[in-house]
Amino acid sequence: MGEWAKEVKAKLREENYRLTEQREIICDVFVRHPNRHLTAEEIRNAALEQKHLGLATVYRTLAILEDIGLVKRIDIGDGTSRYEYVGADSSPHCHLICLRCGGLRGIHWPATEDVEALLRIEGFDIKDHSLIFYGYCPDCTEFIAHDGSETHRGGDEDAKG
Amino acid sequence: MGEWAKEVKAKLREENYRLTEQREIICDVFVRHPNRHLTAEEIRNAALEQKHLGLATVYRTLAILEDIGLVKRIDIGDGTSRYEYVGADSSPHCHLICLRCGGLRGIHWPATEDVEALLRIEGFDIKDHSLIFYGYCPDCTEFIAHDGSETHRGGDEDAKG
DNA sequence: CTTAATGCAAATTATTTGCACAAGC
DNA sequence: GCTTGTGCAAATAATTTGCATTAAG
Numbered sequence A, B: 001m002g003e004w005a006k007e008v009k010a011k012l013r014e015e016n017y018r019l020t021e022q023r024e025i026i027c028d029v030f031v032r033h034p035n036r037h038l039t040a041e042e043i044r045n046a047a048l049e050q051k052h053l054g055l056a057t058v059y060r061t062l063a064i065l066e067d068i069g070l071v072k073r074i075d076i077g078d079g080t081s082r083y084e085y086v087g088a089d090s091s092p093h094c095h096l097i098c099l100r101c102g103g104l105r106g107i108h109w110p111a112t113e114d115v116e117a118l119l120r121i122e123g124f125d126i127k128d129h130s131l132i133f134y135g136y137c138p139d140c141t142e143f144i145a146h147d148g149s150e151t152h153r154g155g156d157e158d159a160k161g
Numbered sequence C: 001c002t003t004a005a006t007g008c009a010a011a012t013t014a015t016t017t018g019c020a021c022a023a024g025c
Numbered sequence D: 001g002c003t004t005g006t007g008c009a010a011a012t013a014a015t016t017t018g019c020a021t022t023a024a025g
Helices: A005-013 A022-031 A039-048 A055-067 A116-123 A138-147 B004-015 B021-034 B040-048 B057-065 B115-121 B138-147
Strands: A071-075 A083-084 A091-097 A104-108 A127-134 B071-075 B083-084 B095-099 B104-108 B125-138
Touching: A005 A083, A022 A039, A022 A083, A022 B004, A022 B095, A055 A071, A071 A127, A116 A127, A127 A138, A138 B071, B004 B021, B021 B040, B021 B057, B021 B095, B040 B057, B040 B083, B057 B083, B125 B138
Parallel strands: A091 B125, A127 B095
Antiparallel strands: A071 A083, A091 A104, A127 B125, B071 B083, B095 B104
């Protein structure tokens, strides 16, 4: 268990989640596979080296880690979600997906530059892209300003239906 | 049937697909709901006003329309794919998804500018983003240059396992 | 000890597929 | 008429959920 453990423990505590062995193991899998985008199944298989984990536990843990911002889910369109550990250094980045081999690679995203040009330099022949921003629309921004609930277990928000 | 029909017919012909009534109806649904991001089910329901369609047909048609570039699929992470008609004016754009109300909106993307700044002006409070580029990695670019198969029904490529 | 987490198996849900029939070209 | 497309129902496959048991704080 390396440095990451501190971050995970702190975050989990902060949000009233317990630090269980399986959660540690799953985080460990991410650390052992840096810069990788793993499916739930892959994470479970990697975890099996240390302990048997139920797939449901993996999904539940991933949901929590995503919720507290340590993990990010990425959908490349093949019907299976992938997860990457972002942890402390969540520097903005984007993904390159090869339409032929399915290869997935993350690169740093210089927000104010011409990204496509940058990628052309890296030899990636771009055919298409998808840019999605998540946030709050004007109406909801106001709503939240008045409500102010940011916790996951306290304010009983049930939006997004 | 408006102007869009020409585009669809031409594209379908071009790729050796037949122009069926249900394909016309589905395209019509997109035209009747401009700038919307519809699920397969929503498309089917809207189509029902004109004719009963099997959901499988909707999915198959969407796959074709996506293949020939008239329709784009967008995954906002709720487990259901949405589809938008891009047709002739496939100007680059990105999507805003509200984390609270789930609202989804497309806006034009000025590739060489600071997109986040632009959005802040529009009053959208960005918390996160996802930028994915689809294309060919250096290796596959070479491979394709030699192989040259771009058709969907001729070269029997079966890559992307 | 009290409450939250796990594991299993069953349930759910979006999407795909096989096959007989109908329709496009 | 030959071949592709459609509809239905059954099959897949990823993810979720109920519930009894176990472990964290």
